[in-house]
Amino acid sequence: MKKQTIEPKRTATKRKPVKAKKLACVDLFCGCGGMSLGFTKAGFAVKAGFELWEPAISVYKANFNHPIIKQDLSDLDEAIPKIAEYKPDLIVGGPPCQDFSTAGHQDESLGRAVLSVYYSQIVSAIRPKYFVMENVANIQNSKAFKKVIGNFKAAGYGLTLRILDAAYCGVPQTRKRMFVIGALGAKDDFLGTRLDKGLAKQPMTIHDYLGDKLGTEYYFRVPTNYTRRGVFSIYEPSMTIRAVDRPIPSGYKGNANDSAPLHMARCLTPKERSYIQTFPESFKFDGSKTHLQTMIGNAVPVNLARYVGKALMWYIKTTQAGDSHARR
């Protein structure tokens, strides 16, 4: 008789999946939080926002659980140690272009984009593994932008530069913005193909995104001059949501290119404009109408930030580089 060997029973031990630690992110010039929300949705752990303007701070506080620090980011000596405390793997930020009268102490030769230079100095001092900077598209023509790029290169970052139109990134709005994305030690344009490939074939219309939620097919937006139309249809992408919006002026007599007669249109409320910036309905906006228009118009659309964040997350995962922030 053949001897039977008895195999020991294999009990399947269930291994708990190890949850990767989320990468820590701080958001500079965070406004009411468009970029913070987009990067959260892309899988980053936003640890803090930094901002100077009270009305935006108050809205940000009402919507996020992490701290928002009131800080003048042009005061580098004070700001850098406070930001470094959070040991960010990623710094994101949309420094504004602003007039000399409002931007504090600064080098006049750098013009309106001086806060972007401060942003590049903060990133270069802290050297997180990754950063993302958002700005208006024509910053690329400024003297300051050359300095910004020079600072990032000197700090050791490989850079991807792209002007993205939000309408191709899940936002029902034509809004072209410059993104500079950096990764320490990476090749230049490390994220370019990924960003280009993910773009939608068609721009997104308001109706694609919101359906009939607005309850109107036409809306009015004050044109920059009266040779342009003021009445728009929801079956096209919205024009760029600006930081100011005014009621229909009594002098508006209609325009040959209007999508419908004026009486069929109405202005959008700040909350409706926040939808076009892809803030969710649950996002709490409180404050004066003018302040809300400003912070909503200034925001990076949530879905545009998520689009860039997801591409960066893909890069981090595929290069297995997401362990911790840079060795200093």
Ligand SMILES: C[S@@+](CC[C@H](N)C(=O)[O-])C[C@H]1O[C@@H](n2cnc3c(N)ncnc32)[C@H](O)[C@@H]1O
């Ligand atoms: C373009 S908005 C940023 C919007 C934000 N990224 C978002 O997605 O909602 C720029 C912000 O920078 C703030 N800001 C301007 N000067 C500043 C300064 N010196 N220090 C800190 N924040 C400043 C403004 O109040 C404004 O909210």
